Amino acid sequence: MNSFQNVDIQTEKGIFWITLNRPDVRNALDAAMLEEIDQALDIAEKSQDTKVIIIQSAGEKSFAAGADIKQLHEKEPLEAIVPGMQSLYSKIEQSTKATIAVVQGYALGGGCELAMACDIRMAGHRAKFGLPELNLGIIPGAGGTQRMARIIGKGRALDMILTGKMIEGKEAERIGLASYYVAEEDSLTEKAQEVATEILKKGPVAIHLAKMAVHKGFDIDESTAMWMEKLSQAVVFGTEDKQEGTKAFIEKRPATFQNK
Numbered sequence: 001m002n003s004f005q006n007v008d009i010q011t012e013k014g015i016f017w018i019t020l021n022r023p024d025v026r027n028a029l030d031a032a033m034l035e036e037i038d039q040a041l042d043i044a045e046k047s048q049d050t051k052v053i054i055i056q057s058a059g060e061k062s063f064a065a066g067a068d069i070k071q072l073h074e075k076e077p078l079e080a081i082v083p084g085m086q087s088l089y090s091k092i093e094q095s096t097k098a099t100i101a102v103v104q105g106y107a108l109g110g111g112c113e114l115a116m117a118c119d120i121r122m123a124g125h126r127a128k129f130g131l132p133e134l135n136l137g138i139i140p141g142a143g144g145t146q147r148m149a150r151i152i153g154k155g156r157a158l159d160m161i162l163t164g165k166m167i168e169g170k171e172a173e174r175i176g177l178a179s180y181y182v183a184e185e186d187s188l189t190e191k192a193q194e195v196a197t198e199i200l201k202k203g204p205v206a207i208h209l210a211k212m213a214v215h216k217g218f219d220i221d222e223s224t225a226m227w228m229e230k231l232s233q234a235v236v237f238g239t240e241d242k243q244e245g246t247k248a249f250i251e252k253r254p255a256t257f258q259n260k
Contacts, residue, residue, distance in 0.1 A: 006033040008058070009040045014051045014200045015193070016044040016097070023059030028066065029085070029110045038088050044097060048259060051204055052196040053095060055118060056102040056189070060126055063101070066109025085110055085142040089117035093143075093215060096208040098199045102192045103127045103178070108166070113142040116151060116177075119211065120195060123169030123178035124188040130166035150218060152176050203241040204259040209233075 008019040018040045020027040027033075037055075044053050057063045092099055092114070101107075101115035104124035112129050115121050123129070131140045131148065139145060140161060149157040152175050160167070173181035180195070182188045199207065209232040217225030236242050240260040248255035 004036040004040070006030075007036045007040055009043065011047070011050065014049055015196050016040075016047060016050040016053045018044075018053065018055045019058055020055070020064055021058040023057070023061065026062035026065035026106060027057050027059075027111070029064055029114070034085060034088055038091070041088075041091060041095065045095060050097055051202070051207060052098045052100065052199050053092075054100045054102060054192055054196060055092075055114070056192070057105065060104050062105040062111070063103040063107040063127070064111025064114055065106045066111050066132075085113070089113055089143050092117040093119075094212075096204070096211075098196075098207055098211070100192055100196060102188055103129070103169070104188055106130075106166075109133055109140065109144075110142050113140060113144045113147065116147040117143060120179045121172075121177065122180045122182060122188060122192050122195070123172050125169060125181075125183050127169035127172065127178070128166045129169075129172050129177055130164065131161050132164035132166075134162065135164050148177075201254070203236070203239070203245055203255070203257045205239050205241055206236050206245075209236055 006020070006022055008017075008021050010017045018037065020033065022028060022033060041053070044050050098120070099118040100120045100122060101118040102122050103115050104126050106128050107115050108128070108130045109132060112131055115129070131144050133140050133144070140148070145157070145161065148160065156175055159165070167175075167177070169178060169181045170183075172178035180191060182191045213225070213229045213232050217228055220228075241257045244257060245255045
């Protein structure tokens with residue numbers, strides 16, 4: 001089903017796989033690759049069968065080693081304020097589907113920011129995370145300054161951004177940057193499928209609203225966020241999936257959700 005040049009896509013039992021496939025340049029995120037990721041997301045979003053999007057990479061050396069530096073060198077000041085990469089990553093964060101980043105190798109700069117835009121991050125033993133933009137005289141510009149601080153705390157985020165240091169997968173899990181650390185090389189994809197399978201059992205409307213409650217609620221005061229949570233709960237209470245989920249529990253059988 002893939003007609004792209006820079007990414008591969010495939011679907012399997014409710015999981016939509018997006019594989020970054022420019023291993024010869026460490027999956028550098030040039031304009032063409034970003035456009036194809038955007039298009040792949042649109043396909044996944046429109047799929048009624050898809051509940052989980054997994055973003056992974058071809059090759060073991062890099063998940064994505066950041067933006068294409070040659071293209072970055074040519075950018076003018078006003079280009080920094082167009083939607084671009086930041087908009088794409090917000091689109092990933094706001095997806096109605098659950099999103100998982102499977103990170104093996106370098107996830108630097110825009111690659112690290114791509115992983116942080118996903119709901120769940122899985123790090124392999126070769127994984128290395130970092131935001132080294134200050135080495136180039138620029139700052140993280142695809143959500144890195146904001147998501148990093150929200151995920152691991154302001155102090156740790158400033159340390160990583162100002163020093164440009166890289167951390168390995170095990171350390172990323174320790175500080176909360178990675179949700180999982182998988183030491184066995186052959187088990188990373190298997191673990192991603194295992195987590196995705198658990199999510200597939202959940203109601204799709206509930207997945208969407210739970211994500212929204214967490215992401216949107218994080219940036220507002222707690223009282224308002226609690227009210228948003230109540231309103232989201234009111235919405236799911238009116239769905240056929242809520243009726244099915246509770247009935248299935250009572251009848252001690254797996255639920256069959258219809259996204260209604």
